[in-house]
Amino acid sequence: MVTRPRDxxxxxxxxxNITSQDFKCASDPxxxxxCIAWAAGKTDTFWWPRPLAPYHWPHGxxxxxxxxxxxxxxxxxxxxxxxxxxxxxxxxxxRYEKIALYVADNGRPKxxxxxxxxxxWSSKLGPDEDIEHRTLKCIEGKKYGKVRxxxxxxxxxxxTPKLLIFRSFLSKLFGRAHGKFSPIPxxxxxxx
Amino acid sequence: MNYADAxxxxxxxxxxxxxxxxxxxxxxxxxxxxxxIALIPAKxxxxxxxxxxxxxxxxxxxxxxxxxSEWKKDKLGVSSLSDMFMHPAYQxxxxxxxxxxxxxxxxxxxxxDHWFHxxxxxxxxxxxxxxxxxxxxxAAWLEWGYKNGHI
Numbered sequence: 129m130v131t132r133p134r135d136x137x138x139x140x141x142x143x144x145n146i147t148s149q150d151f152k153c154a155s156d157p158x159x160x161x162x163c164i165a166w167a168a169g170k171t172d173t174f175w176w177p178r179p180l181a182p183y184h185w186p187h188g189x190x191x192x193x194x195x196x197x198x199x200x201x202x203x204x205x206x207x208x209x210x211x212x213x214x215x216x217x218x219x220x221x222x223r224y225e226k227i228a229l230y231v232a233d234n235g236r237p238k239x240x241x242x243x244x245x246x247x248x249w250s251s252k253l254g255p256d257e258d259i260e261h262r263t264l265k266c267i268e269g270k271k272y273g274k275v276r277x278x279x280x281x282x283x284x285x286x287x288t289p290k291l292l293i294f295r296s297f298l299s300k301l302f303g304r305a306h307g308k309f310s311p312i313p314x315x316x317x318x319x320x
Numbered sequence: 321m322n323y324a325d326a327x328x329x330x331x332x333x334x335x336x337x338x339x340x341x342x343x344x345x346x347x348x349x350x351x352x353x354x355x356x357i358a359l360i361p362a363k364x365x366x367x368x369x370x371x372x373x374x375x376x377x378x379x380x381x382x383x384x385x386x387x388x389s390e391w392k393k394d395k396l397g398v399s400s401l402s403d404m405f406m407h408p409a410y411q412x413x414x415x416x417x418x419x420x421x422x423x424x425x426x427x428x429x430x431x432x433d434h435w436f437h438x439x440x441x442x443x444x445x446x447x448x449x450x451x452x453x454x455x456x457x458x459a460a461w462l463e464w465g466y467k468n469g470h471i
Contacts, residue, residue: 132431138396138397139397142396142397143397159431159432159433159434159454160453160454160455162399163399164399172453173452173453174453174454176399176400176401178401178402180401180436180437180440180446181436181446181448181449181450181451181452181457182436182448182451182452182453182454182456182457183401183436184452194402198400198402236400236402237400238399238400238403239399252399253396253397253399254395254396254397254398254399255399255433255434256396256397271397271398
C-alpha cells in the first residue's frame with residue numbers, strides 16, 4: 129500500500145457546487161479502493177466493471193462491453209449482491225443504511241455516496257480522500273453528474289444509528305465526548 | 321533499453337553521478353547528453369545496492385513527466401476507470417510504447433497509481449492476472465519489471 133498525505137484543498141476546485149464549509153476531509157487518499165467499494169462497505173478492493181486485474185466486480189455480472197457494463201442496471205445488480213435494493217429517497221432512516229448513485233447525462237454511473245449513521249453523507253473521491261458532506265447536491269455537477277438512484281438495506285445489528293447515538297450519549301455523559309465510542313464529528317465540517 | 325545494456329553506453333565521467341547512493345530523486349536530464357537518470361529505492365531488489373539506476377531516453381522522460389502530471393491532476397476524484405484510462409494524457413503515454421515502461425513502473429512503485437491498463441496494453445499480457453487487490457497487482461508488475469530489466 130502506498131500512502132500519501134491527506135490534502136483536500138483540491139476538492140473545492142474539483143466540484144463546482146461545493147465550498148470548504150460543506151465537507152470534512154475524513155481520510156488519507158488511498159488507491160486500493162474507490163467510491164463504489166466504499167459505498168458497498170469494502171476497503172480492500174477497487175470496484176469497477178472492467179476485465180482487468182486487479183479490479184473487482186461481483187461474479188456473474190458483465191464487465192464489458194462498456195455499453196452493458198457501465199449502466200445503471202449493472203451497478204444496481206452489483207449493490208444487490210451486498211443486500212441493497214432500490215428505494216425512493218436518500219432521506220435518513222433509523223432502519224436502513226442508504227447509498228446514492230450518481231450518473232452522468234449519458235447514463236453512465238460515475239460515483240456512489242453512503243449515508244452514515246450520523247446523518248451525513250460519506251464519499252470516497254475516486255482513489256483519493258474520503259470526505260463527509262452535508263448534502264448530495266454539493267458534489268453533483270460535471271464530474272459525477274446527478275443522483276439518479278437510491279438504494280437501501282437494513283443496518284447491521286451492531287451499527288444501527290440508535291445504538292450509535294446511545295453510545296455517543298453515554299460517552300458525553302461520562303465526559304468522553306470525543307472518545308472511542310463517539311461517532312459524531314468533533315467539529316463543524318471544514319476542509320483540512 | 322534495459323539496465324545492463326544501458327550501463328555499457330554511459331560515458332565514464334557520468335559514473336560518479338550515476339552511482340551516487342543518495343536519496344531517491346526525480347528524473348534528471350543531464351546537459352548535453354541524451355540520458356534521463358533517476359535513483360530509486362531498491363530494498364526489494366538487492367541487499368548490496370541501496371538504489372537502482374535506470375536510464376531512459378531524455379525526451380521520453382520529459383514527455384512522461386508532463387503527461388503523467390496532467391493525468392494525475394485531471395483524475396482527482398475520478399472513480400470511473402474508463403474516464404481514467406481514456407484521458408488523452410494517459411492515451412499518449414500508452415502510445416509511447418515500451419520506452420515508457422521504466423517510467424510507468426517507477427511511478428507505479430512510488431505512487432501506486434492505476435497504470436495497469438497501460439502496462440497490459442504495452443506488454444501485451446496481463447501480468448497481474450488473478451490478483452484481487454491493487455497492492456498485489458502492483459507487486460506482480462514490479463516483480464515482472466525487475467525480472468525483465470525494466471527497472
